[in-house]
Amino acid sequence: xxxxxxxxxxxxxxxxxxxxxxxxxxxxxxxxxxxxxxxxxxxxxxxxxxxxxxxxxxxxxxxxxxxxxxxxxxxxxxxxxxxxxxxxxxxxxxxxxxxxxxxxxxxxxxxx
Amino acid sequence: xxxxxxxxxxxxxxxxxxxxxxxxxxxxxxxxxxxxxxxxxxxxxxxxxxxxxxxxxxxxxxxxxxxxxxxxxxxxxxxxxxxxxxxxxxxxxxxxxxxxxxxxxxxxxxxxxxxxxx
Numbered sequence: 653x654x655x656x657x658x659x660x661x662x663x664x665x666x667x668x669x670x671x672x673x674x675x676x677x678x679x680x681x682x683x684x685x686x687x688x689x690x691x692x693x694x695x696x697x698x699x700x701x702x703x704x705x706x707x708x709x710x711x712x713x714x715x716x717x718x719x720x721x722x723x724x725x726x727x728x729x730x731x732x733x734x735x736x737x738x739x740x741x742x743x744x745x746x747x748x749x750x751x752x753x754x755x756x757x758x759x760x761x762x763x764x
Numbered sequence: 765x766x767x768x769x770x771x772x773x774x775x776x777x778x779x780x781x782x783x784x785x786x787x788x789x790x791x792x793x794x795x796x797x798x799x800x801x802x803x804x805x806x807x808x809x810x811x812x813x814x815x816x817x818x819x820x821x822x823x824x825x826x827x828x829x830x831x832x833x834x835x836x837x838x839x840x841x842x843x844x845x846x847x848x849x850x851x852x853x854x855x856x857x858x859x860x861x862x863x864x865x866x867x868x869x870x871x872x873x874x875x876x877x878x879x880x881x882x
Contacts, residue, residue, distance in 0.1 A: 691868055693809075700858055700872040701801075701809065707866055744809060748867040752824060755809040 654678055656745050658756035664764045665735045673759045675745035677726040689748040692721055692730045696741040766790040766871045768859050773876030780849050786842040786859030786873050794837040797862030799869050800844050804855040849880045
């Protein structure tokens with residue numbers, strides 16, 4: 653199975669400041685169809701996961717444009733341009749290029 | 765509006781059985797793959813099972829032979845029948861809708877807690 657490793661595991665951020673979360677895959681996530689199926693999920697406290705970003709950099713419906721994704725191959729980044737209080741929670745990268753789908757261990761975003 | 769409303773969790777003894785349900789609305793249920801994902805207490809997310817539009821199913825190795833995913837398209841409902849439960853099966857179970865134009869999950873249910881304990 654593909655292993656996704658996220659860093660940092662915890663990220664204290666000041667409101668209004670940027671934040672970045674990194675996700676490294678144990679192997680390339682480029683699918684045979686040429687696409688890279690790396691997504692990011694947000695899980696607020698006590699809530700189910702919510703899709704933020706898919707195929708590296710596509711924002712899902714209703715996701716604020718302060719969230720952006722980038723990367724290629726095995727290295728990916730989720731960036732929040734200006735952190736707001738509602739962004740507190742755990743963020744997961746997930747790959748669906750190769751079955752079984754696997755998730756990173758999660759990065760906890762908290763406010764300083 | 766896409767909605768996935770889950771039910772059926774609870775406390776069960778080791779070796780017992782439980783059935784989870786996920787009632788879907790707001791989209792043509794029969795046209796979508798559906799998934800179950802588990803989150804153990806304080807832990808991350810793990811895929812448990814999935815079912816495609818034809819009824820073809822896949823399972824994580826840890827639950828194969830013990831769990832059965834199914835769907836009733838007439839009732840717009842997804843199920844997960846769990847048997848021979850162990851303490852390692854404890855966690856919150858989420859149903860999720862599969863996407864149509866890329867492999868993944870877009871909408872998630874609210875989750876239902878399954879506790880396996882004597």
